Amino acid sequence: xxxxxxxxxxxxxxxxxxxxxxxxxxxxxxxxxxxxxxxxxxxxxxxxxxxxxxxxxxxxxxxxxxxxxxxxxxxxxxxxxxxxxxxxxxxxxxxxxxxxxxxxxxxxxxxxxxxxxxxxxxxxxxxxxxxxxxxxxxxxxxxxxxxxxxxxxxxxxxxxxxxxxx
Amino acid sequence: xxxxxxxxxxxxxxxxxxxxxxxxxxxxxxxxxxxxxxxxxxxxxxxxxxxxxxxxxxxxxxxxxxxxxxxxxxxxxxxxxxxxxxxxxxxxxxxxxxxxxxxxxxxxxxxxxxxxxxxxxxxxxxxxxxxxxxxxxxxxxxxxxxxxxxxxxxxxxxxxxxxxxxxxxxxxxxxxxxxxxxxxxxxxxxxxxxxxxxxxxxxxxxxxxxxxxxxxxxxxxxxxxxxxxxxxxxxxxxxxxxxxxxxxxxxxxxxxxxxxxxxxxxxxxxxxxxxxxxxxxxxxxxxxxxxxxxxxxxxxxxxxxxxxxxxxxxxxxxxxxxxxxxxxxxxxxxxxxxxxxxxxxxxxxxxxxxxxxxxxxxxxxxxxxxxxxxxxxxxxxxxxxxxxxxxxxxxxxxxxxxxxxxxxxxxxxxxxxxxxxxxxxxxxxxxxxxxxxxxxxxxxxxxxxxxxxxxxxxxxxxxxxxxxxxxxxxxxxxxxxxxxxxxxxxxxxxxxxxxxxxxxxxxxxxxxxxxxxxxxxxxxxxxxxxxxxxxxxxxxxxx
Numbered sequence: 001x002x003x004x005x006x007x008x009x010x011x012x013x014x015x016x017x018x019x020x021x022x023x024x025x026x027x028x029x030x031x032x033x034x035x036x037x038x039x040x041x042x043x044x045x046x047x048x049x050x051x052x053x054x055x056x057x058x059x060x061x062x063x064x065x066x067x068x069x070x071x072x073x074x075x076x077x078x079x080x081x082x083x084x085x086x087x088x089x090x091x092x093x094x095x096x097x098x099x100x101x102x103x104x105x106x107x108x109x110x111x112x113x114x115x116x117x118x119x120x121x122x123x124x125x126x127x128x129x130x131x132x133x134x135x136x137x138x139x140x141x142x143x144x145x146x147x148x149x150x151x152x153x154x155x156x157x158x159x160x161x162x163x164x165x166x
Numbered sequence: 167x168x169x170x171x172x173x174x175x176x177x178x179x180x181x182x183x184x185x186x187x188x189x190x191x192x193x194x195x196x197x198x199x200x201x202x203x204x205x206x207x208x209x210x211x212x213x214x215x216x217x218x219x220x221x222x223x224x225x226x227x228x229x230x231x232x233x234x235x236x237x238x239x240x241x242x243x244x245x246x247x248x249x250x251x252x253x254x255x256x257x258x259x260x261x262x263x264x265x266x267x268x269x270x271x272x273x274x275x276x277x278x279x280x281x282x283x284x285x286x287x288x289x290x291x292x293x294x295x296x297x298x299x300x301x302x303x304x305x306x307x308x309x310x311x312x313x314x315x316x317x318x319x320x321x322x323x324x325x326x327x328x329x330x331x332x333x334x335x336x337x338x339x340x341x342x343x344x345x346x347x348x349x350x351x352x353x354x355x356x357x358x359x360x361x362x363x364x365x366x367x368x369x370x371x372x373x374x375x376x377x378x379x380x381x382x383x384x385x386x387x388x389x390x391x392x393x394x395x396x397x398x399x400x401x402x403x404x405x406x407x408x409x410x411x412x413x414x415x416x417x418x419x420x421x422x423x424x425x426x427x428x429x430x431x432x433x434x435x436x437x438x439x440x441x442x443x444x445x446x447x448x449x450x451x452x453x454x455x456x457x458x459x460x461x462x463x464x465x466x467x468x469x470x471x472x473x474x475x476x477x478x479x480x481x482x483x484x485x486x487x488x489x490x491x492x493x494x495x496x497x498x499x500x501x502x503x504x505x506x507x508x509x510x511x512x513x514x515x516x517x518x519x520x521x522x523x524x525x526x527x528x529x530x531x532x533x534x535x536x537x538x539x540x541x542x543x544x545x546x547x548x549x550x551x552x553x554x555x556x557x558x559x560x561x562x563x564x565x566x567x568x569x570x571x572x573x574x575x576x577x578x579x580x581x582x583x584x585x586x587x588x589x590x591x592x593x594x595x596x597x598x599x600x601x602x603x604x605x606x607x608x609x610x611x612x613x614x615x616x617x618x619x620x621x622x623x624x625x626x627x628x629x630x631x632x633x634x635x636x637x638x639x640x641x642x643x644x645x646x647x648x649x650x651x652x653x654x655x656x657x658x659x660x661x662x663x664x665x666x667x668x669x670x671x672x673x674x675x676x677x678x679x680x681x682x683x684x685x686x687x688x689x690x691x692x693x694x695x696x697x698x699x700x701x702x703x704x705x706x707x708x709x
Contacts, residue, residue, distance in 0.1 A: 026279040027270075027272075028271045
C-alpha cells in the first residue's frame with residue numbers, strides 16, 4: 001500500500017465533484033484528501049486527490065477516473081517532479097506566559113500567528129504534508145484545541161506538464 | 167449460526183411476519199434461512215412490486231414493510247418502489263443481495279452500486295461489511311424507518327457476509343442511540359400555547375391534514391380535536407380518509423384537482439393549521455400568494471418541511487399524535503359558527519355543470535356508487551392518472567383507508583399495494599382501481615394474488631388512452647396526441663380466464679348497481695372492466 005497524488009483537470013460542470021467522490025466510494029477506494037478550485041481557464045476545475053492503495057488499485061483508480069466524461073486530463077503528481085502545498089490552521093491553548101515558546105517554533109517553520117486571545121493562539125502554516133505533520137508533532141507539549149487542514153494542492157514543476165485546452 | 171440466520175432472527179425480533187421479494191443467487195442465503203421460521207414469504211413477479219406490496223402492507227398495518235431482492239438487476243428494479251415509498255414517507259426496510267465483499271467495485275456479474283443509485287431517495291442506507299454488525303444495523307434500520315418522518319431504509323448484504331459465521335447473537339432491546347439521528351416527537355409547549363391563542367382569536371380557522379396524520383396514527387386524536395372545537399377540515403391527497411368523506415366538518419381535498427369548496431376555504435380562512443402536509447405544488451400551487459395575510463401554523467415531524475415551500479407564522483415540530491394529545495389536555499374555546507355556516511352555504515350554492523359521459527360509464531358517478539357500496543372499513547387503492555383523480559374527488563371513505571402513490575405518481579402501484587394490503591389484513595375488503603395503462607404495468611401480479619390467496623377486487627377503467635396525459639395534451643397541445651394512444655387492447659375477459667379470476671364488464675351505466683353488488687360480493691378476486699369515454703376529462707371543460 002502506498003500513497004499517490006493525482007491531478008485532474010475537469011469540466012466545471014455541476015455535480016462533477018460528487019461524481020468523482022462517488023466513484024471512490026462505489027468502488028471502495030480510499031480518499032486521503034481532495035481539493036478543488038477553478039483553473040486559469042474558468043471552464044475547468046483542478047482537482048488534487050491523495051489516495052492510497054496497492055499498485056493494482058492505484059492503476060484502476062487512474063483508469064476509472066480517466067473514463068469519467070467530465071475528466072479532461074489526469075496525471076500523477078510524482079513527488080520528485082512536483083510541488084505540493086497544504087494550508088493548515090491550528091488553535092493551541094496557551095496563556096501569555098507560554099506564548100513566546102510557540103511563537104519561536106512557528107518562526108522556525110515560517111508559520112504565522114493569525115489570531116491571539118487571552119488563552120489561545122491560532123497559527124497558519126503552509127507546506128507539504130510531512131512538514132505540517134512535523135510541526136504538529138512539535139506542538140505535542142501544548143493542548144491543541146482545533147486543527148483545520150485543507151488537503152494538498154499541487155503542480156508539476158517546469159513547463160512540460162502544463163495542460164492547455166482550446 | 168451464519169449471517170443469514172442472524173438476519174432472519176432480527177426480523178423475528180422486530181415482529182416481521184411477511185417478507186415480499188424475489189430470489190437470486192446473491193440473496194439466496196437469506197431465503198434459505200427464512201425457511202426455518204414462520205415468516206411468510208411472498209414471491210412477486212417483478213422486484214418493483216415487492217416494494218409496492220410492502221408499502222401496501224405497511225400502510226395497512228401501520229408498521230414497517232419488508233422486502234428483499236437480489237443484487238444487480240434485482241436491486242435496480244426495486245429502485246422505483248423505494249423512491250415511491252420515500253416520497254410518501256412509507257416505512258420500509260429493503261434488503262438487497264450484493265456480490266461478495268472482495269468483489270465490490272470490480273463490475274462482476276450482477277453487481278450494481280444500489281447504495282449509490284438509491285442515495286437520494288432512501289432515508290438511510292447500510293452496506294454490511296462485517297457479519298457482527300448485522301443485529302445492530304437491522305435494529306437501527308427499523309428504528310430509523312419507523313420514527314420521525316417515516317421512510318425506506320436500504321440494507322445491502324454481500325453474499326459472503328450472509329454466509330459468514332457469527333459467534334453469539336444478541337439483539338439490542340433498547341432503542342438505538344444514534345448520535346446524529348434524534349427525531350423530535352413532542353411538540354414545544356410554548357408553541358402549542360401560541361397556537362391555542364391564535365385559534366381562540368380566529369374568525370375563520372381551517373385545518374389542512376396530510377399523510378403525516380395517517381403515518382403518526384393520529385387519526386382519532388385529530389378527529390376528536392376538530393369535533394370538540396368545531397374546526398373545518400380539508401385534506402391533501404395523502405390525507406384522504408383521515409376524516410370520513412361525509413363528516414360534517416370535512417370540506418374535501420385541496421389542490422389543482424381538489425374540491426371547489428376546499429380551495430375556497432383555503433383562500434378565505436384567516437388561520438390555517440397544516441398538519442403533516444408538505445405544502446407541495448399539486449396541493450398549493452402558489453404558496454406565497456395563498457398564505458398572504460393569514461396566520462399559518464405548520465405542524466410536521468420533519469423540520470425541513472417547515473418553511474421549505476412557505477414560511478409559517480408558527481412552526482411546530484413534532485409527531486401529530488403527541489401534539490394532538492397535548493392539545494386535548496388544554497382547555498380553550500373557539501367560536502366561529504358564522505364561518506362554518508358560510509362554508510356550508512358556499513357548498514350548497516355550488517353548482518358544477520358536469521356533462522355526463524353518454525354511452526359510456528361516467529367515472530365520477532361510477533366511483534361514488536362503487537365506494538358507496540364498499541364495506542365501511544374497506545381499503546381503496548387508487549392507481550395514478552385520471553382514475554386516481556376521479557377517485558380522490560369522488561370516493562366515499564368511511565372507516566376505511568385510501569392509498570395511492572401521491573408524491574411520486576408511480577403507475578402500476580395499485581395492484582401490488584392492494585395485494586400487500588390484503589395480506590396484511592385478510593379479513594378486509596380491498597379494492598384497487600386502475601386505468602388500462604397502469605393495469606398493463608403490473609397485471610403480472612395477478613399470479614401473485616392467486617398464489618398467496620390474497621383476493622382483491624380490481625377495477626380497470628379502460629379508455630384506450632393514457633388518459634391524464636392525453637387530457638394534458640388536449641389542453642396544452644390542442645389535441646396533438648403523441649405517445650398516449652394505447653392502440654392495442656388486450657382482451658381482459660380472456661386475461662381474467664388465464665388468471666382464473668371472475669370477470670365483469672360494464673359498457674355503460676345500465677344495471678351498474680347490480681354489477682357492482684356482484685363485483686363486491688364475497689371474498690373472491692374479481693376484475694371489473696369499465697369502459698370510459700376516451701375523451702373524458704377530469705378538469706371540467708369550459709364551454
